[in-house]
Amino acid sequence: MTLTRTDLLEPTTWAGKIFRDGWRDAAVTAPVIEPATGAELGRLGIAQVDDLTAATRSAAASQRDWAARPFHERAAVLRRAGDLFQQYASDVQHWLIRETGSVPAKAAVETDAAAQECFEASALASTPMGVLLPTEYDRLSMTRRVPVGTVGVIAPFNFPLILSIRSVAPALALGNSVVLKPDSRTAVSGGVALARIFEAAGLPDGVLHVLPGGADIGEALVTDPLVPVISFTGSTAVGRRVGELAARHLKRAHLELGGNSALIVLADADLEAAVGLGAWGSFLHSGQICMATGRHLVQESLVDDYIALLAAKADALPVGDPATEQVALGPIIDAGQRDKIHQLVTSTVDAGATLAAGGSYRELFYRPTVLAGVSATMPAYAQEVFGPVAPVLSFRTVDDAVRLAADDQYALSLGIVTADAARGLALADRIPTGIVHINDQTVGDEAVAPFGGFAASGTGSRFGGGAANIEAFTETRWITMQHRPAAYPF
Missing domain, CATH: 3.40.605.10 (Aldehyde Dehydrogenase; Chain A, domain 1)
Structure with missing residues (x-):
């Protein structure tokens, strides 16, 4: 032909x-x-x-x-x-x-x-x-x-x-x-x-x-x-x-x-680099990715600055029609998916989280959203959102990070940001997931690499x-x- x-x-x-x-x-x-x-x-x-x-x-x-x-x-x-x-x-x-x-x-x-x-x-x-x-x-x-x-x-x-x-x-x-x-x-x-x-x-x-x-x-x-x-x-x-x-x-x-993948940011991480990774992992294709970063686990010494920088980045990202405008995020696939995203965001705010950025939409265009003051039981943290939403939860010790990251029904992807890559790999050994990226966010795929997750993933x-x-x-x-x-x- x-x-x-x-x-x-x-x-x-x-x-x-x-x-x-x-x-x-x-x-x-x-x-x-x-x-x-x-x-x-x-x-x-x-x-x-x-x-x-x-x-x-x-x-x-x-x-x-x-x-x-x-x-x-x-x-x-x-x-x-x-x-x-x-x-x-x-x-x-x-x-x-x-x-x-x-x-x-x-x-x-x-x-x-x-x-x-x-x-x-x-x-x-x-x-x-x-x-x-x-x-x-x-x-x-x-x-x-x-x-x-x-x-x-x-x-x-x-x-x-x-x-x-x-x-x-x-x-x-x-x-x-x-x-x-x-x-x-x-x-x-x-x-x-x-x-x-x-x-x-x-x-x-x-x-x-x-x-x-x-x-x-x-x-x-x-x-x-x-x-x-x-x-x-x-x-x-x-x-x-x-x-x-x-x-x-x-x-x-x-x-x-599905997935609800965690990005762990340790205290020794490059903060600006970590924020860039977190934004990409949560907001790429409006978060409509199984590997999307659904949980941002940030060591307590960095968490306030991380939230502020991530919220500023989210507010600056243009959202619109990718066929006619230069945008970072296009539309959600349909109204049903948009409404599910919004319900998870609003119910999480109602449960006590703080809306640091986003949380609003026009038609099918949902603003990139950052949620602070999140606990592990809140809906947008505990469930796969499949939208441009970044819930941030702080942890004190590395053991806390392991417990939080592993305490999830999904086990698809994991990102760890640290100045010590060997330490990151040792940490990954304690958290069961099908995919691990040290000093990268959770979204990644190559034709030459095996792909898949464990448990509910x-x-x-x-x-x-x-x-x-x-x-x-x-x-x-x-x-x-x-x-x-x-x-x-x-």
């Missing part, structure tokens, strides 16, 4: 359609709404359960031929996809800005990460997929990693491109077919973009299907007998439901869920990095081979 720079995501290609064995008209459509303005950007095809059933049948039928192709052919498709994400970065970024409320820099991070995910995944196609085993018999004994078959991917709205491609690309590279359900609020940048890129990269028909839809489509995907593995990124509440359904149907579910590192992806999207098969048929007593 030949594309020009401006037609990758041209609505005439996808409007009113779903990607199931090519583009086909959908029985139901829904508007694509720009959160910054409320404008309708197009109409999206919405999948129905019978579409999902047809897609999984097609994906299962197409997968064996795809897996049987020489590894270099699969790798070439992934490399071309990476090249295309770079070539059409501006087209995809346009939709990330308008459809998701991303500021341009965040949109650029997504397109760059998408390309890198494809390049890294291409190497999986030629990774050694077996181990020779010792055996007491006169035979060859080995394990072989084989594709699981069809992988179901359910991705959220906040980083829709990254959180789709990080499962889609490695699953395809390892010989699987994929059925992707993007969030219908961001299904152009989180779904249509992938369909168009892989279509242009030469992926055979039927190997990838993209089906935006509601909870009924998600449930049908999780329970479909032709889909043995589910890769889900989203809230802990929905993740629990996905895990329960998957277990009932004896299939694996890789769950990357998910089922561990099942995304990113070669070994994690191989574990996620292949099965282990034991094989023996001998020169002549074995003989037994009867």
Whole structure:
């Protein structure tokens, strides 16, 4: 397929359609709404359960031929996809800005990460997929990693491109077919973009299907007998439901869920640097990130100055339409999410916290907010806010910091700011999280690194990095081979 720079995501290609064995008209459509303005950007095809059933049948039928192709052919498709994400970065970024409320820099991070995910995944196609085993018999004994078959991917709205491609690309590279359900609020940048890129990269028909839809489509995907593995990124509440359904149907579910990550600022930290880290960790993409810094734990000798500087920074950050203004924060995805954020902020103030900055909104634009005088039981501290809110709590001793950081249902990411990096690493050993950043904030991801959390944050590192992806999207098969048929007593 030949594309020009401006037609990758041209609505005439996808409007009113779903990607199931090519583009086909959908029985139901829904508007694509720009959160910054409320404008309708197009109409999206919405999948129905019978579409999902047809897609999984097609994906299962197409997968064996795809897996049987020489590894270099699969790798070439992934490399071309990476090249295309770079070539059409501006087209995809346009939709990330308008459809998701991303500021341009965040949109650029997504397109760059998408390309890198494809390049890294291409190497999986030629990774050694077996181990020779010792055996007491006169035979060859080995394990072989084989594709699981069809992988179901359910991705959220906040980083829709990254959180789709990080499962889609490695699953395809390892010989699987994929059925992707993007969030219908961001299904152009989180779904249509992938369909168009892989279509242009030469992926055979039927190997990838993209089906935006509601909870009924998600449930049908999780329970479909032709889909043995589910890769889900989203809230802990929905993740629990996905895990329960998957277990009932004896299939694996890789769950990357919520977080309420702590940034610990020790007394020896560079204060201005720590404030910069805290602001970025809490306010990037209006805090709509699972790894966002949800709890600022600051040693008592620094806490007053930290709050004052963080509040001043928050007050200075511009908030507005990222498509037309130079802003640091764009809109919240929708009114329901905005209202949840505001309720957590107001209930925390009602419980005795002080509003040091923010706490107000205009339409879907929520001001970056700093809460002082917070206790560990207050709502905006104890719960995942998923908004631009920085609750600050002071601690006296390092043991206090460990207790506060570890006393949480989530265990996704941790940041520690200190002049002594070795001391920070020793401190991290006492706090269980899937990710740790010494002298950095809590938000970070790389295509070469394993990603995931513990406890209510998910089922561990099942995304990113070669070994994690191989574990996620292949099965282990034991094989023996001998020169002549074995003989037994009867």
